[in-house]
Amino acid sequence: MNARLSSASAATAYQRQWFADLRKEAAQGGDLALVNADAPQEIFRTMGIPYVVNQWWASIVTAKRRAQDYLGLLRERGYPDDSEQYSSIPLASAFDPDPADAPWGGLPRPSIVLAETTGDVSRKIFDIWDTQPGVSFYPLESAAENDVPTRWWELMPRDWEQAVGSDRLDLMTGELEGLIRFLEQTTGRVFSETRFAEVMDLVNEQQEWNRRTRDLIARARPCPLPVNDSIPSVMIPQWHRGTVWARDAARAFHDEVADRVSAGTAVCPGERARLMWIGRGLWFDLDFYRRFEESHGAVFVWSMYLAIAADGYLRYGGDPLRALAARFAAFSDQLYTPPWSAEWYVKEARHHGVDGVVHLVSEDARGSYFTTRALEAAGIPVLELHADNVDARSADGDALTRTVGDWLERRVHAGD
Structure with missing residues (x-):
């Protein structure tokens, strides 16, 4: 089954038009923010600041094969080209x-x-951004807590x-209050608490749909969609969370998956193994995820993108x-620090009934050793691939394919 998800195509088309409109607005002197994936984008959404x-x-x-040029x-400017390439x-x-x-x-x-x-x-990296003409950097702290919650x-x-x-939440709530003041002073826009509450409600609605979709895929036998289709279907709406469009896009994604499950649609009709991909998307080779279906009956059924949206x-x-602070503090x-991350990956592996895990470990990986160890201790075979997700110099595609096939x-198939 090779037909692309309609939700993935629709999300990509929406993103292209949105970006074209954003570029026009920026060319006319409008405000524009660049924000990290793990930053509280909801404040910008509330204030109408494009990001x-x-x-x-x-x-x-990277997908356009321009990573090496960048x-x-x-x-050329004396900055490292082999450290935190993704950022x-x-x-x-x-x-x-x-x-x-x-x-x-x-x-x-x-x-x-x-x-x-x-x-x-x-x-x-962001300090260098701060030295560029007309650019201001607002940093957020990264705090830790000794007590780790179970489940x-x-x-x-x-x-x-x-x-x-509470200490972490006190710190981040204070920083978010400072961010709001900074944005009001910088852009002249006003933060509305009423609008903010609407944004937060829409985000929760969107993630409830993502949770339902995650659970549908976890239960489905055979897998009804390729994981490289699920990534744009969930992540493009994530970058627009807090909007009606994003909420509705998450619902459309769910409904399309539900239809496929009801119809018994199979990504790989000869499915023999369910795999989990831990790590960031392999943007320089997205076809990688489909490469083992015909040769080994192996289907990637999980990536962190839909799962973290759900949980x-x-x-x-x-x-x-304070609830927004709790979302990001x-x-x-949740993704990288054991035992937070390791326990969650084991839970998700069991929830999806995976037969094995392919774990992408980059040079800047945090907690990867503990993740692999926890999964292996749970009886789930793990293959570590050491490569960077946007820098193709770090990996030979053919070698990666052979390595996974051998594993x-x-x-995975040793007992068949």
Whole structure:
């Protein structure tokens, strides 16, 4: 079954038109923010400030085979081209001598950049942004908590204060209040608490649809859709969360998956193995995910994008700004910090009934050792692929394919 999801095509078409409109607005001197994927974008949505997600732009550059050109622009200026490429490729857009030839017409220069400073490299990337003419950087702290909640995914929707910790929430709530003041002073726009509550409600509705979709796929035998279709179907609406369009797009994605499940649609009619992909999207080779269906009957049924939308975003009750702080204060923990992340990956692997896990480990990976160890301890075979998701220099595509094929035969299909 090779027909692409209508929801994926519709989301991509929407994103192209949105970006074209955004470029026109920016060319006329409008405000524009560049924000990290794990930043509280809901504030920008509330204030009507257009924003581009840093890592989304890196994925577009990479998918269009331009990553090496952009990394070269960093190298020419004496900046590292082999560290945090996923976050630094968009910075290179500021140095592009011919932006008209860039993917999708090029990234307009932002006036504001926002990121959580999760490490020294990340901070330095955004400090360089801050030195560019007309660009202001607003940093958010990255805090930690000694007490780790058990089964955090059950607590997060309504018991988020307990799950995240009051000290962390106090810190991030204060920082968000400062961000609002900064944006009001910088842009002249006003933050509306009424509008903010509407945005938060729409985000919760959107994630409820994502949760239903995740659970449909987890139960479905055979798998009804390719994982590289699910990524745009869920993530493009995620970048627009807090809008009616995004909520409705998440519902359309769910309904399309439900129709496929009811019809018994199979990505791979000869499905023999269900696989989980842990790590960021392999943007330089998205066809990779389909490569093992015919040869090994192996289907990737899981990626972190839909799963974290299902478990990581829902926040009900309490002060809306504090609830937003709870959405992002521990976001990196959920994906990368053991035991938060390791326990969640094991839970998701069991929920989806996977037979094996392919784990992409990049140079900047955090907690990857513990994730692999936890899955193996749960009896789930794991293959680690050491490569960067946007830098094709780090991996030979043919070698990766052979490695996965050999692993499938040795460990996943060994008992067949």
